[in-house]
Every structure is written in structure tokens, then in C-alpha cells.
Amino acid sequence: MGQVGDDLILIGALASRAGVSRRTVDFYTGLGLLTPVRRSGGNFRLYRPSDVQRIEAVRRLEAQGIRLDEITHLLMDPEAEDHTRCGDGSDRPCPADPVALKAYLITLDTQVKALGDLPEGVDHQTRGVLTSLVARAQTLIATAEVMTLVDGSTELGVRFPGAPGHERDPHAVVAVDLGVVNRRVKALARAQSDDIHRRLEGEGVRVVRGRGRLDGPHRVVVDGPDGAVGGLAGFDADTVLVAVGAHPRVLPDALPDGERILSWTQLYDLDALPERLVVVGSGVTGAEFASAYDALGADVVLVSSRDRVLPGEDPDAADVIEGVFRRRGMEVLSRSRAQAVTRVGDGVVVTLADGRTVEGSHCLMAVGSIPNTAAVGLSEAGVSLSESGHVQVDRVSRTTARGVYAAGDCTGVLALASVAAMQGRIAMWHSLGDAVAPLDLRTVSATVFTAPEIATVGWNAAQIDAGEVRARTVKLPLATNARAKMQGIHDGFVKLFCGARSAEILGGVVVAPRASELIFPVTLAVAHRLTVDDVAQAFTVYPSLTGSIAEAARRLHASG
Numbered sequence: 001m002g003q004v005g006d007d008l009i010l011i012g013a014l015a016s017r018a019g020v021s022r023r024t025v026d027f028y029t030g031l032g033l034l035t036p037v038r039r040s041g042g043n044f045r046l047y048r049p050s051d052v053q054r055i056e057a058v059r060r061l062e063a064q065g066i067r068l069d070e071i072t073h074l075l076m077d078p079e080a081e082d083h084t085r086c087g088d089g090s091d092r093p094c095p096a097d098p099v100a101l102k103a104y105l106i107t108l109d110t111q112v113k114a115l116g117d118l119p120e121g122v123d124h125q126t127r128g129v130l131t132s133l134v135a136r137a138q139t140l141i142a143t144a145e146v147m148t149l150v151d152g153s154t155e156l157g158v159r160f161p162g163a164p165g166h167e168r169d170p171h172a173v174v175a176v177d178l179g180v181v182n183r184r185v186k187a188l189a190r191a192q193s194d195d196i197h198r199r200l201e202g203e204g205v206r207v208v209r210g211r212g213r214l215d216g217p218h219r220v221v222v223d224g225p226d227g228a229v230g231g232l233a234g235f236d237a238d239t240v241l242v243a244v245g246a247h248p249r250v251l252p253d254a255l256p257d258g259e260r261i262l263s264w265t266q267l268y269d270l271d272a273l274p275e276r277l278v279v280v281g282s283g284v285t286g287a288e289f290a291s292a293y294d295a296l297g298a299d300v301v302l303v304s305s306r307d308r309v310l311p312g313e314d315p316d317a318a319d320v321i322e323g324v325f326r327r328r329g330m331e332v333l334s335r336s337r338a339q340a341v342t343r344v345g346d347g348v349v350v351t352l353a354d355g356r357t358v359e360g361s362h363c364l365m366a367v368g369s370i371p372n373t374a375a376v377g378l379s380e381a382g383v384s385l386s387e388s389g390h391v392q393v394d395r396v397s398r399t400t401a402r403g404v405y406a407a408g409d410c411t412g413v414l415a416l417a418s419v420a421a422m423q424g425r426i427a428m429w430h431s432l433g434d435a436v437a438p439l440d441l442r443t444v445s446a447t448v449f450t451a452p453e454i455a456t457v458g459w460n461a462a463q464i465d466a467g468e469v470r471a472r473t474v475k476l477p478l479a480t481n482a483r484a485k486m487q488g489i490h491d492g493f494v495k496l497f498c499g500a501r502s503a504e505i506l507g508g509v510v511v512a513p514r515a516s517e518l519i520f521p522v523t524l525a526v527a528h529r530l531t532v533d534d535v536a537q538a539f540t541v542y543p544s545l546t547g548s549i550a551e552a553a554r555r556l557h558a559s560g
Helices: 010-017 022-030 054-058 067-077 098-115 124-129 132-151 178-202 284-298 315-325 417-431 460-467 482-487 520-527 532-536 548-559
Strands: 001-003 008-010 043-045 084-086 093-095 211-214 219-223 232-236 240-242 247-248 261-263 275-278 299-303 331-333 338-344 347-352 357-360 362-365 368-370 403-404 446-448 452-456 469-475 493-499 505-512
Touching: 001 532, 010 493, 132 178, 132 284, 240 417, 275 284, 275 347, 275 357, 284 299, 284 315, 284 446, 299 357, 315 331, 315 452, 315 460, 315 493, 315 505, 347 362, 403 417, 452 520, 460 469, 469 548, 482 548, 505 520, 505 548, 520 532, 532 548
Parallel strands: 008 043, 240 403, 261 362, 275 299, 275 362, 299 331
Antiparallel strands: 001 008, 084 093, 211 219, 219 232, 247 368, 338 347, 347 357, 446 452, 452 505, 469 493, 493 505
């Protein structure tokens, strides 16, 4: 065992990945993700995943006072007695289903993995900037990511002796309890929302619960606020920030019922994994949920009205993802427009525009979103809306009404949590008279959280092909990367764009596991106008996936 300070004990093999502080321990404990181990002197135990040792995905995290050696014995020895010690200090046996226990461990560990460590000097309330929906989606995807790691672990020599005759089949011994996953997802979302509320109140901000609307550009009226006399309250304001978000778009012949026909906000109410999930819509939301539920073990059908999945992404990247989907057994119906969804008994029937039908146990409607800008007094206050209902803003978040700013999904600028947060910060800085840099979407990195992920930044292939900018391109498959070979990564690539004459890095695409992390050096290069030589001459660790970024830059240099 390896000890970190007085607060945390980690498995020796993973101790080098620790780097955690007391603030981290307090944060995890407050969310119930860490449990005191009394017989260890009041310390905590936290077992973190290893990128290489995928066997840790099915036997980690000592929780509820159960000893790690007992868990390991139970999971790895199929002849072991089917019980373990209870966490109440007694020696009485407690029944434990090995499959359920494994799923619980994977689920609980995923929450810790998804949250990550808090930097020194940052209190836990700061983490509340994530919206509850983002937290829900990313936590579910994190669980799917663990299952993807487990699924690919046999290539690395991992075996599952708990499944006699199926040692090479992880699905024979590992399963997901979706009810547990979704309860944890919602608990995490609630905790983050509560964090935001407490932080605001701690800073002296009055939080009023109710439905707000503008009564002119400098007054907000709230219907049904807490403690208001007569159910109405009005607030005069020099500055108003509109951040009302968006809601799922629905089709008139495919209305969600919350049970079998679902929007992407209703998925988290499921207690059991769908037997056959039909996903209508192959944009980012549809592709992410299709990828996640496929990894969790559901039979997934993806209905796409376009020629390929993810039509708004880099074509090469979209081709990789669609190829991975099909290879894993997902049925992808291209050029197939859903016309209606009907509930039939304990299932659904999706009717396509050409008359074909697709049957499933559940249907997820992922056909876009609509801004929540109706009936909130925006037009009456002089705020211009687009034909789609989005608030029109400039690069410092100003609307057409003086003193009224807007941020987030209701603006339609770029539906990313990072962009929404920056829009809000820019709006407040500008309203206070601070010097601000206008929002520059060329420096915004974005990720599609499929498996593998797609991460992008800067100019893209479509813009280059259209002649909007003159650029050179290099695409380097990850299959040639030494670290990728060691980790059994076969799908993905690094693509860089540079100016035809200037050789400045203009943009890039990374398709890989954790591409959301790998895109950062490319983002730095774009933001600081680095050249291919700047990137090519920088040292990278060998072996590492980031080595492919430097190698792509070297090839751009050679082609110049």
C-alpha cells in the first residue's frame, strides 16, 4: 500500500497517479464517493483506473467497508463462496452476486474517474459551473467508456476466469446496472446544482425561484417567486443576462411519453438497459448516446437521414465512427428519415418516410433542440431573434437591446458548455467596463464523446475545400503510433491544417480515445499562431499518443 499524506491510501501500483489534496477528499466524501474505513484509522480508500491495466476496470474500489482482498477473491475465483464480509463491523456473511458487484464497482469508480482531481486553491463549489445536463451525459458516457475498455481488454491478454468457457468474453461476466448508473448520474447533477446555489448565496446573491420574463430592457418580472406577495415580483436592472437554454425538439408524430419514446433528458429515468434502442438522429447527441448504449450492452439501431453519421463533423472522422459502429454490431440506417414513432405494447415501431418500419423496445428522439426564448418578453424588450428563435448576439454577447446580454444554447452560437461559460464571462466583464477580447470561435475546441472521440479546433476541411482559406493538410493514422499499438488502439488519426504559405497551424482533428485531452496542444498552437516548426521541434514523451501530433507537424514541414 502507498500512503498520500494522512488522508488517502491508494493501491501501490496506482499511487503515482494520485496527486490528490484534502480538498479533493472532502469533495468526494461530500458526494458519497469515498467511504471512511474505520479499521484503517479513519483514512479513506480510493482506487483509480489505469490506462494500461484494464483489468482494474473489473476489480477496483474498496467501498462500504468491504476489503479489497475479499472483492478480488470473489471476482477472480469462480469457486469462491458467494458471500463477503458486511461493512458494519460484524462477521456475518452478506450475499453478493458477482456480476452485480462488478457492475457496482465499475459504476462507482467511474464517478470518481469522471470528476477528476481538484487543483489546489480551487474550492469544490467552483466545480458547479457544469450544467446538470452536461454532467449527466458525461457521467453516463464515462460508464460506457469503462465498458469499452473492458470489451477491448482481451487483446491485451486480460482473461475472465469467473466465466468458465468464456474467459475471452467480458460480456459473460461484466454487466451494467443502468438503474444504479442513472441514480448516480442524477445525484451528481443535483450535487452540482446545489453547489452553484450555495456558492451564489455565499457571495451574497439573492436566488429567486420562479419563471422570469423581461418587462422592457431594464426590468425583470418573476411569476411565482419564493416569498413574493401576490405571486409576482419585479426587479429593476442596469444589466440583464439571458441564459434560458434550450429543450429537445419533438416531432408531432413521435411525441415522447417518458417510458418507451424518450427525449435525451428522459433517458436518465430508465431503470433497466433497453433490449433494442432505436436512436433517431445521427448528429452529435444521437451519435453519443448510440455509442454509449452500444458500449453498455444494448442492441442499438441508429436512424440517419443523411449520407453518413455526424454530417457536421470532419468527413474522415465521421467515416471512422460509422465504421466502428458497424463493426461493433450497431445497425446504421443511412438516408432514412423517421416519419413517426408509435408505441405498441412493450415496444415501439419507427416508421420511415419510405414505408419501412423498425421495431425496438425503446426509441430515443435526438432531432435537435429549440431555444427557450418564447413567452419571456424578449421581442417586446427590443431583443432580436433569428427565424429559429435564437437570441442574436455579437461577439461580446450583446443583444440588440441596450443593457441586455445573452449566453448559452439560447444564442445558437455554439452549443458547448465552455462557450456558454465564456459568453457569460465576456458579458459581465463588458457590462462592468472591463477590457475584453471578443469571442473567437476559431480557438474553441469541441469534442464528440463517441468511442473513439472526435476532437476539433480551428478551420475545418469543409472550409478549406470551399476555398475560404489556403491550407495544406496531413493526416496520420494512429495505427502507426507505438503507444497506440501497445494499448490496442486501431481506429483514429491526427489531422493538422497549416497555412499554405505562413505554415501557421490553422486547425486540427484528433480521433482517438481521450481525444478531448489530446486536442489541447493543437488548440494552443491555433490560439498562439504557432508554426508547424514550433510544434515539430517540441519534445514529446515516447511512447505517447501526442507524439503523432508532433509527427504530423514534421510531415507538414517536409511537404512545404
